[in-house]
Amino acid sequence: MKRVNESVEGGSENLGLKKVKFSNGNDESCAALDRNEAEERVLVEDGGIDSAQVDKIGDLSEILVPESIDGLSVGCVKESNKWDLDLNVDLSLGNEEEEKGLGFDLNFPVCTTKDVGISENKSVIIDILSDDSDEEVEIIGYSGGYNEKGKQIESGLPHNSAETLSLGLGTYRIDDVFGESSVVNGGERRYTREEKGKASVVDSWLSLKAKSPVDLDLQFHSSDELIRINEPNEDVDDGTWQLAEWAPRSESAERLFRQEERALRFRESLNRQALRETAKRFARVKNSDQNKVNEPLSFLRQAPLSRSEVQELGNTQGPFSEALKMVRERTSKRAAKQLIDWKPCLENQNRSATVPLVPSLLDLSIRALARNAERMVSLEMVPDNLRERLTNVLCDASKMNVHVMSLLVKGCPTEIRIKNCTWLTENQFQETIANCVTRDLQVLQLDLCGRLMLDFLLKNALAQSSNRFSSLVILSLRGACRLSDTGIMHLLESTPAVRSINLGQCTLVTCDAIIFLANSLGPNLRELYIDECLKINAMLTLPAFKKFKNLEVLSVAGIRTVTDQFICEVVSVCGHSMKELDLANCLELTDYSLGAIGSNCADLCSLNISNLHKLTDLGMEYLANGCKSIQKLKLCRNEFSDEAMAAFIESSGECLTELLLNNMAKIEANTAFSLAKRSRKLLSLDISWCRRISNEALGLIVDSCSSLKLLKVFGCRQITNVFVNGHSNPVVRIMGLNLTPIMDHLNLLATEGVLLRHSPIP
Amino acid sequence: MKKEDTVKLISAEGFEFVIDKKAAMVSQTIRNMLTSPGSFAETEHGEVTFPEISTTILEKICQYFYWSLQYASGKETEFHIEPELTLELMMAANYLHT
Numbered sequence: 009m010k011r012v013n014e015s016v017e018g019g020s021e022n023l024g025l026k027k028v029k030f031s032n033g034n035d036e037s038c039a040a041l042d043r044n045e046a047e048e049r050v051l052v053e054d055g056g057i058d059s060a061q062v063d064k065i066g067d068l069s070e071i072l073v074p075e076s077i078d079g080l081s082v083g084c085v086k087e088s089n090k091w092d093l094d095l096n097v098d099l100s101l102g103n104e105e106e107e108k109g110l111g112f113d114l115n116f117p118v119c120t121t122k123d124v125g126i127s128e129n130k131s132v133i134i135d136i137l138s139d140d141s142d143e144e145v146e147i148i149g150y151s152g153g154y155n156e157k158g159k160q161i162e163s164g165l166p167h168n169s170a171e172t173l174s175l176g177l178g179t180y181r182i183d184d185v186f187g188e189s190s191v192v193n194g195g196e197r198r199y200t201r202e203e204k205g206k207a208s209v210v211d212s213w214l215s216l217k218a219k220s221p222v223d224l225d226l227q228f229h230s231s232d233e234l235i236r237i238n239e240p241n242e243d244v245d246d247g248t249w250q251l252a253e254w255a256p257r258s259e260s261a262e263r264l265f266r267q268e269e270r271a272l273r274f275r276e277s278l279n280r281q282a283l284r285e286t287a288k289r290f291a292r293v294k295n296s297d298q299n300k301v302n303e304p305l306s307f308l309r310q311a312p313l314s315r316s317e318v319q320e321l322g323n324t325q326g327p328f329s330e331a332l333k334m335v336r337e338r339t340s341k342r343a344a345k346q347l348i349d350w351k352p353c354l355e356n357q358n359r360s361a362t363v364p365l366v367p368s369l370l371d372l373s374i375r376a377l378a379r380n381a382e383r384m385v386s387l388e389m390v391p392d393n394l395r396e397r398l399t400n401v402l403c404d405a406s407k408m409n410v411h412v413m414s415l416l417v418k419g420c421p422t423e424i425r426i427k428n429c430t431w432l433t434e435n436q437f438q439e440t441i442a443n444c445v446t447r448d449l450q451v452l453q454l455d456l457c458g459r460l461m462l463d464f465l466l467k468n469a470l471a472q473s474s475n476r477f478s479s480l481v482i483l484s485l486r487g488a489c490r491l492s493d494t495g496i497m498h499l500l501e502s503t504p505a506v507r508s509i510n511l512g513q514c515t516l517v518t519c520d521a522i523i524f525l526a527n528s529l530g531p532n533l534r535e536l537y538i539d540e541c542l543k544i545n546a547m548l549t550l551p552a553f554k555k556f557k558n559l560e561v562l563s564v565a566g567i568r569t570v571t572d573q574f575i576c577e578v579v580s581v582c583g584h585s586m587k588e589l590d591l592a593n594c595l596e597l598t599d600y601s602l603g604a605i606g607s608n609c610a611d612l613c614s615l616n617i618s619n620l621h622k623l624t625d626l627g628m629e630y631l632a633n634g635c636k637s638i639q640k641l642k643l644c645r646n647e648f649s650d651e652a653m654a655a656f657i658e659s660s661g662e663c664l665t666e667l668l669l670n671n672m673a674k675i676e677a678n679t680a681f682s683l684a685k686r687s688r689k690l691l692s693l694d695i696s697w698c699r700r701i702s703n704e705a706l707g708l709i710v711d712s713c714s715s716l717k718l719l720k721v722f723g724c725r726q727i728t729n730v731f732v733n734g735h736s737n738p739v740v741r742i743m744g745l746n747l748t749p750i751m752d753h754l755n756l757l758a759t760e761g762v763l764l765r766h767s768p769i770p
Numbered sequence: 771m772k773k774e775d776t777v778k779l780i781s782a783e784g785f786e787f788v789i790d791k792k793a794a795m796v797s798q799t800i801r802n803m804l805t806s807p808g809s810f811a812e813t814e815h816g817e818v819t820f821p822e823i824s825t826t827i828l829e830k831i832c833q834y835f836y837w838s839l840q841y842a843s844g845k846e847t848e849f850h851i852e853p854e855l856t857l858e859l860m861m862a863a864n865y866l867h868t
Contacts, residue, residue, distance in 0.1 A: 366841045367849075369834045369863035376851040377860060383853060390857070394864055 327659035328632035335654045335678055347681045350708040352734020365741065370397075378402050387415045392423045403428035410436045417444035424449065429457035434465060442469040446476050451763065453484040453510075462488055463495035470502050477503045481769055484510035486537070493521040500528050507764055508535035512563065517541045519549040526552035534558060534764055539565035539590060546570045553578045560766045563590035565616065570594040575601040583608025587766045592618040592642070602627035606634025613637065613766075618644035618670070625652035632656045637663045644670040654678035661686045671697040680705035684712035691715055696722035696744060703731040710735045720744045777804065778817040781828040786817075793835035794818075798867035823862050830859055831866065 378401045387395060402408040408431060416424055417440050437460055470476055480503045485491055491514050511517050533556055538544060546569040559582040564570050579586060586609045591597060597620050612635040617623060628648050653675055664687045669675055675698045690713040695701055706727060710716055716737060721727050722744035743750055763769055777794040779787045795801045800818060837849050851859060
């Protein structure tokens, strides 16, 4: 269906047109694509598809070789030469599309229109435009794969299956719409909106609307035969590509080949530059750039650290400094890489990356039950943990409905856990919850019930009988976006025994609710989740937090107003009982907070400090000295150095069971060595996007941590079969390598039957 | 099948299913019973009784054991479960930790 021509041309064409080409072939280029995505598969090799190859070069010299397209023997092309030719010398209208598509005909320094043109600065710039804009950019990533709607798109370039350039853009597979955009669309080279519309474009974050089009100023100091494409009118919407002048066909044919050579060389140099430019576009805004002046932190006088005590790393007495000394000594003797002494085991060379995970009978029967959910008549004898698993499966399959819910609420249930109530309407709520016997109900979880005006519903429901939720211990109304303070207050009036409240992502909740909570529950509350409740101003809730004396689990992730002062005051009140803290994305936090945590929270088990870029190694030191029994540590995009991390693990990493080291750019051999040495209880390790960890390092870790069940290596292209086939850990499941299933292992580490996470039910 | 390699599973109604030990070990519960250093009566006789599990369910469970071994060795087929059995099968599987 697509013409052969089309496929090739289309590619070029698209490429020419505001396409983002991700050339890569080597790590550096891919480093530019530093995204936290599920899958990144970069593949550009020689003899690849023209587009890929051309992409590789980073310039847009797609060359169409209409005549020589024979199916896709593109693969055999060693260099892109073949494709670099624009034998489409017949620069008549008929071929305009092709030319246009090219955008850049290497041999003709093409200056296309704004979309695809050459900019003054002579750098190859790759534009990515969102589909919101008129100009669409197609990202040439995969060919084949799925467009954003999840439909499989035919690959315009069949070869691409072997060599696809994955942008690792999450689950999107950017379809390279080579075939889609109709190349030969009449004689015009107009990228109509429709064509653009067909492109599968990704998120708007990609709308890096580059002003300067691709530069193809490959000025080969044109002799007259060179086609020079001036940049006439930057016709934004139009996208017409105009050729200023071009030589007649007969002449250019030979010259093309000659110029190719030059072009190739020139391209290489442009490549680097282009990639650098591209990389900038993908850079995240580093929040540190927006630092305000640090106001003198007056509270610090009472805080555990005063300014005078802020030491240099490793100067305080403590296990961390000793560990750091040891680490430094270690690396002074020999390079870190040499520390890792691991050889892949050669016997298992044929082992595939994924050993089949046999589904358990429990899973199979739950799935079967979920499929036949309509026929269930009773869940009477089914224990709570199975009910929960069943409802989870149903919610995931979007099959949860009021019938099942009525089965759940029948009788005198002790737990009602539904993790996805988006389907629940107000009438259904009335029928089920409002009418159920909640005398013994201990757990109520109605997450994501955004459709309900809970304020009214609860008021009405509770008006019916006053002690309705007298045994309720755990309440979760995550994502109840229409729940406001008044609703919470009503609810809390009839739940005297509640110990755990989850109001995550309830956007209407303000600090009034927290204050009310503190007044009514105060020292009884054990778990509080207020992550992403953006209306809460943390500082205003401080007086309330002083009353939560026995808080064990606190999650304030995503609340920007959380500052060092807040943390210091909160942990000074409840630090002795604090077991889990989630501070992800509270960007204002600095090492002072870690210092406060270290001094007050000796029993801390779980800490999440993702995305806190202001933390430094000093913070790590405080943490290591203070919290010796951390089991779950989540770091993401932090700035800790390899040595500090290694020292932390040496001194306090013994109890680690889950470690997330996502996107920690500086982590390498030292950390790996320490992990292998100390963290023998590790169950789950995530080193996605840590590109400096080598095969050997990972092999050492995996072989030493014999209880390791789950290893995630998304984005780690440096991990190859050397590791996969060479490690000798029979139990570990590796996720994140090319084309391995990623959903099978979700329940691997799930714990069941846990009510309050750290204390018994009263 | 030699006697030493087999285990006998007895259902609520008294039906006896004789299966390979290897197959029975798919169930964590049975595995613990048979391999624990303690002195479960079951270890000695090689028999395990399940007074709460009915015959049809136990039969299905034994089928699952063999299917699981087959799956792990590469032959991936589908394990069909009759709708009537699902609920009880789920609970039995939960009990047997399989």
